[in-house]
Amino acid sequence: MTRRPRVVVVDDHAGFRATARRLLEADGFHVVGEAADGPDGVAAARALRPDLLLVDVGLPTGDGFAVATDVADGTPADRRPQIVMITSRDPGAYAERVRTSPALGLIPKDELGGPRLRSLMAGTVARRDR
Numbered sequence: 001m002t003r004r005p006r007v008v009v010v011d012d013h014a015g016f017r018a019t020a021r022r023l024l025e026a027d028g029f030h031v032v033g034e035a036a037d038g039p040d041g042v043a044a045a046r047a048l049r050p051d052l053l054l055v056d057v058g059l060p061t062g063d064g065f066a067v068a069t070d071v072a073d074g075t076p077a078d079r080r081p082q083i084v085m086i087t088s089r090d091p092g093a094y095a096e097r098v099r100t101s102p103a104l105g106l107i108p109k110d111e112l113g114g115p116r117l118r119s120l121m122a123g124t125v126a127r128r129d130r
Contacts, residue, residue, distance in 0.1 A: 038062015
């Protein structure tokens with residue numbers, strides 16, 4: 001049996017976190033934790049050691065890109081999760097920030113799903129989506 005990727009979801013909306021959990025679990029991921037803000041997201045990533053950290057761009061305390069940077073910079077390479085940003089806003093507005101961040105890419109929340117995440121994790125998504 002293939003190991004399911006372990007995920008932590010960082011988003012300030014409890015309803016979205018619940019929806020993301022259901023969607024990802026149905027697509028073969030294992031959501032091991034959730035956080036509602038930046039500091040808790042960084043702490044969850046360090047404590048739970050997920051394979052994937054899914055981070056909302058806009059968080060009430062700690063911008064999502066700062067969370068991605070803190071996790072990437074503060075985690076040894078052999079334990080560093082892959083990071084994917086999510087947003088409900090126009091993803092084009094964040095293209096440069098995504099490109100210069102440690103994130104693999106950005107997915108609009110309404111397009112979130114296992115196949116898209118797996119493509120990003122495998123590096124098979126076109127550059128325009130990153």
